[in-house]
Each structure stands twice: as structure tokens, then as C-alpha cells.
Amino acid sequence: xxxxxxxxxxxxxxxxxxxxxxxxxxxxxxxxxxxxxxxxxxxxxxxxxxxxxxxxxxxxxxxxxxxxxxxxxxxxxxxxxxxxxxxxxxxxxxxxxxxxxxxxxxxxxxxxxxxxxxxxxxxxxxxxxxxxxxxxxxxxxxxxxxxxxxxxxxxxxxxxxxxxxxxxxxxxxxxxxxxxxxxxxxxxxxxxxxxxxxxxxxxxxxxxxxxxxxxxxxxxxxxxxxxxxxxxxxxxxxxxxxxxxxxxxxxxxxxxxxxxxxxxxxxxxxxxxx
Ligand code: ADP
Numbered sequence: 001x002x003x004x005x006x007x008x009x010x011x012x013x014x015x016x017x018x019x020x021x022x023x024x025x026x027x028x029x030x031x032x033x034x035x036x037x038x039x040x041x042x043x044x045x046x047x048x049x050x051x052x053x054x055x056x057x058x059x060x061x062x063x064x065x066x067x068x069x070x071x072x073x074x075x076x077x078x079x080x081x082x083x084x085x086x087x088x089x090x091x092x093x094x095x096x097x098x099x100x101x102x103x104x105x106x107x108x109x110x111x112x113x114x115x116x117x118x119x120x121x122x123x124x125x126x127x128x129x130x131x132x133x134x135x136x137x138x139x140x141x142x143x144x145x146x147x148x149x150x151x152x153x154x155x156x157x158x159x160x161x162x163x164x165x166x167x168x169x170x171x172x173x174x175x176x177x178x179x180x181x182x183x184x185x186x187x188x189x190x191x192x193x194x195x196x197x198x199x200x201x202x203x204x205x206x207x208x209x210x211x212x213x214x215x216x217x218x219x220x221x222x223x224x225x226x227x228x229x230x231x232x233x234x235x236x237x238x239x240x241x242x243x244x245x246x247x248x249x250x251x252x253x254x255x256x257x258x259x260x261x262x263x264x265x266x267x268x269x270x271x272x273x274x
Contacts (some may be wrong), residue, residue: 010069040208050083088162099231113144113178120157127165138177148236159225160189160253168193190252196244205230
């Protein structure tokens with residue numbers, strides 16, 4: 001048997017080992033976060049500079065004034081697209097900064113999931129069509145109510161649909177569906193695209209993460225869309241998950257939101273509790 005002193009000694013050693021492991025772990029996490037941040041800054045610079053070259057060339061062409069009206073119109077449309085892309089990136093950046101510092105306040109109201117899906121589909125349609133994809137929408141007949149911020153939830157689904165279009169080779173199939181499961185509304189966006197390797201699945205919602213970098217760089221993006229999606233869904237008291245059978249096997253993103261916002265029974269609150 002061990003003496004009390006020996007037991008105390010062993011305990012002290014074990015405790016110091018744990019403390020050491022914890023320190024190493026948190027240092028590793030910091031180094032990892034730091035690396036992702038550096039990569040992100042490089043990506044950001046790249047993403048913001050990319051649209052500038054075609055815009056500059058377009059301006060030069062318009063300045064010369066000799067191009068045919070048809071070409072001028074094309075150049076203008078191209079410049080608008082590029083500017084739109086930059087505005088989108090910057091809005092995502094501002095959003096993620098606001099969301100992660102707790103500054104996003106949801107405008108909660110009772111919502112029909114069907115209407116939210118329809119609005120997200122409408123905004124994503126140009127991207128889906130540009131990819132030559134087909135879109136299947138499967139919504140329940142009976143109303144599916146949640147309490148949430150219509151703009152933010154439509155942003156969540158819009159991001160998932162945009163990713164589905166972006167990470168699916170030309171001419172794929174994208175499907176969005178909603179159903180009731182117990183006390184939850186379950187909304188799924190699936191595609192027949194490049195898929196996600198099993199080991200990368202847990203990472204896709206991390207900020208600044210692009211899991212298949214070589215492909216992702218060609219497709220652009222900052223790796224913040226899904227981080228934003230997760231933040232916004234969590235603010236609604238819900239959760240989001242990703243599934244894929246692997247590379248080139250397509251992906252499915254599933255958003256779960258608590259049912260609520262029954263319009264018929266709740267009297268309007270005269271004074272919202274603080
Ligand atoms: P971004 O698209 O700007 O790179 P996101 O945060 O939206 O950033 O996505 C993070 C990463 O998750 C992407 O870079 C990509 O590797 C992966 N991903 C997201 N959606 C899909 C999808 N539908 N199919 C395959 N991979 C995806």
C-alpha cells in the first residue's frame with residue numbers, strides 16, 4: 001500500500017501533468033486560430049482585389065468611348081456584378097463582426113417557414129440558374145410556424161443555397177425542403193456537388209475555414225458564410241448540421257428551428273418584459 005505522502009506526491013505530479021497538457025492545448029488552439037486569421041487576411045486581400053482588375057479595364061474601355069453600345073452594356077453589367085460581389089463580401093464581414101460581438105438584435109415575429117424559403121429561393125435563383133442547376137422545392141401543405149427574424153432567416157437559407165450552387169459543378173441538382181419533426185421545423189438544403197470529406201465536416205462552420213482550399217480558392221469566398229449561418233441559427237435557438245457521403249457525393253445542410261409563433265392564441269404583449 002502507498003503511504004499518504006506517496007499518494008499526495010502522485011496526485012501533485014498528475015495535477016501538474018494535466019496543467020501542462022491544458023497549457024499545450026490552449027497554445028495549440030491559439031496558434032491554429034492565429035494561422036487561420038493570417039490565411040483569412042491573405043484571402044480577404046485577394047478577394048477584394050480580384051474584382052478591381054476587370055472593373056478598371058471596364059472603366060478604361062468606357063472612357064475610350066469607341067466600343068459598340070452592345071459591348072458597353074455588357075461591360076457595365078460585368079462591372080455591376082463585380083461591385084455587387086464586393087458589397088456582398090463586405091456585408092458578410094460586417095455581419096460576422098456584429099454577430100460575434102453580440103450586436104445583432106433579431107426582429108422576432110411569427111413566420112411561415114414556407115415564406116422564408118420562398119424569399120431565399122427568389123434571391124438565390126440567379127446563382128442557381130447561372131450554374132445550370134435544377135432546383136426542387138418540397139414544402140408541407142400545412143403551415144409551419146417559427147418565431148424569428150425574416151431577413152436573417154432568409155439570409156441563412158440564401159447562404160446555404162448559394163453554397164449549394166457554388167460547390168456543385170455545372171448542371172447539378174439542388175433541393176430545398178421543409179418539414180415538421182416533433183417540436184421543430186427542419187429545413188434541408190442538399191446538392192449533388194463536390195461533397196465534403198468526413199474529417200472536414202466538423203470544421204465547415206468554423207470561422208475562416210475553407211475545407212478544400214485548392215478548389216475553394218478557384219471559387220472565391222472568405223470562409224465566413226457558414227460561421228454566420230451557425231451564429232444566426234443559434235440566435236434563433238436552433239441548430240445547423242452538415243452531412244456528406246464524401247468527396248463528389250453531394251452535401252446536405254440541415255437547419256432546425258423550434259416551432260413557435262402561433263398567431264392565433266397569443267395576445268399581443270403590451271409591455272415586453274426587459
Ligand atoms: P466560403 O464559401 O466563402 O468559402 P463558407 O463558410 O460558406 O465559406 O463555407 C466554408 C467551406 O465549407 C467552403 O469553403 C467549402 O469548402 C465548404 N462548403 C460549404 N458549402 C458546401 C457545399 N454545399 N458543398 C461542398 N462544400 C461546401
